Amino acid sequence: MPDVTLEDDVALVTGASSGIGEATAHALAREGANVALAARRRDRLESIATEVESEYGAGTLVVPTDVRDEAAVEAMIEAAVETFGRLDVVVNNAGLGLGGDVEATTTEQYRTMMETNVDGVFFATRAALPHLRETDGNLVFVGSFAGQYPRPGNPIYAATKWWVRGFAHSLEGQVGGEGVGVSVVNPTEVRTEFGSEEGDPFTERFEPGEMTDPAEVADAVAFAAGQDRSTVHEIDLYRRDKFEGW
Numbered sequence: 001m002p003d004v005t006l007e008d009d010v011a012l013v014t015g016a017s018s019g020i021g022e023a024t025a026h027a028l029a030r031e032g033a034n035v036a037l038a039a040r041r042r043d044r045l046e047s048i049a050t051e052v053e054s055e056y057g058a059g060t061l062v063v064p065t066d067v068r069d070e071a072a073v074e075a076m077i078e079a080a081v082e083t084f085g086r087l088d089v090v091v092n093n094a095g096l097g098l099g100g101d102v103e104a105t106t107t108e109q110y111r112t113m114m115e116t117n118v119d120g121v122f123f124a125t126r127a128a129l130p131h132l133r134e135t136d137g138n139l140v141f142v143g144s145f146a147g148q149y150p151r152p153g154n155p156i157y158a159a160t161k162w163w164v165r166g167f168a169h170s171l172e173g174q175v176g177g178e179g180v181g182v183s184v185v186n187p188t189e190v191r192t193e194f195g196s197e198e199g200d201p202f203t204e205r206f207e208p209g210e211m212t213d214p215a216e217v218a219d220a221v222a223f224a225a226g227q228d229r230s231t232v233h234e235i236d237l238y239r240r241d242k243f244e245g246w
Contacts (some may be wrong), residue, residue, distance in 0.1 A: 005031060006028055006031040006032045006033035006088070006225060007033075009089060009135075010034050010035075010036070010080060010089070011028045011091065011127070012035075012036040012090050013038065013065075013093060014120070015038075015095065015142075016038055016039050016221055017041045017045055017047065019214050020142055020218060021093045021094070022048050022216045023215045024222070025037055025048060026051075026052060026055070026056075026218065027218035027221065029052045029055070029058035029060075029217055030055075033058065033089065033097070033225075034059035034084055035052060035061075036062075037063065037086070038064070038065040038076050039065065039090075039094065040066050040133065041064070041214075042062065042227070045062040055200060056234075059084065061078045061083045061084070061202065067094045067116060067119075067121075067123065068115040068119060071147045074127045076095075076124075077090075077131065079128075086135055086136040087128060087131035087132060087135065089140065089232040090124060090137070090139050091140045091142065092125065092139070092141045093221075094120055094121075095116060095117045095160070096112070096113060097154055098110075098112060098113050098156075099157070100153055102155055102156065105156060112181055113156055114156075114160060117157070117163075119166065121164055121190045122167070125171065129175065131181065131222055133180055133219070134183075136180070137180060138180070138181040138183065138225045138226075139180060139181065139182050139235075140184075140221050141164050141165070141183070141185070142221070143164050144161040144187065144188075144195060145188040146158040146161045147163075148186060165184055168180070168182055168183075168184045169233075172233070176231060177187045183225075183235070184233075184234045185221055186222060186235065186237065187212050187216075187237045187238070188211070188212060189211040189212065190211060190213070190214055190217055211239055217237055220235045220237055
């Protein structure tokens with residue numbers, strides 16, 4: 001199998017201020033890419049960008065962005081292209097999981113989750129596609145086990161991830177013939193800040209080794225992003241005990 005290489009490519013990662021996004025920025029830079037980091041927390045992005053530049057010698061761009069804001073997302077893509085001259089990889093990673101019980105979920109929680117997990121993915125994808133066509137680039141979606149199997153604990157979050165997966169694979173059929181690769185990476189629970197909006201994040205609820213590490217997901221993303229002829233259709237990255245007791 002040929003080595004994955006992103007040498008001199010330009011990659012943009014949403015949700016890059018922590019967890020899977022942060023680890024993905026490192027993984028892509030490690031493989032030679034220049035990286036644009038997008039999220040809402042400028043200070044965290046700047047800190048990560050400094051680490052990436054120091055460790056890998058990669059070029060970086062910090063683009064504070066709320067993916068729910070259509071105009072801000074378009075400006076994010078244009079900033080990356082203007083800075084680096086091209087765009088080869090976009091990783092749609094930004095997402096959150098508010099609520100749980102349907103009757104207890106507020107309308108505000110519902111709309112925030114839909115606007116982030118669904119609208120934000122659409123805005124970024126639409127803005128990026130013209131540039132990815134020019135480079136025969138790769139579009140990678142961070143999906144979820146919850147987008148493949150029912151998740152009784154949070155049906156709304158699961159629905160957003162089913163949407164992401166269905167959108168990605170349908171888009172793959174639409175733009176694959178134009179040279180754009182579209183991939184989905186589906187992890188089970190990952191030890192990140194997920195859940196911090198409403199309580200203890202996974203980083204506090206679980207010890208290292210109890211669930212998937214962000215770096216493992218990032219390596220899968222980098223593998224998909226590094227393809228230059230074929231498309232990695234889908235990668236499932238599950239905890240080994242995920243199906244125990246099913």
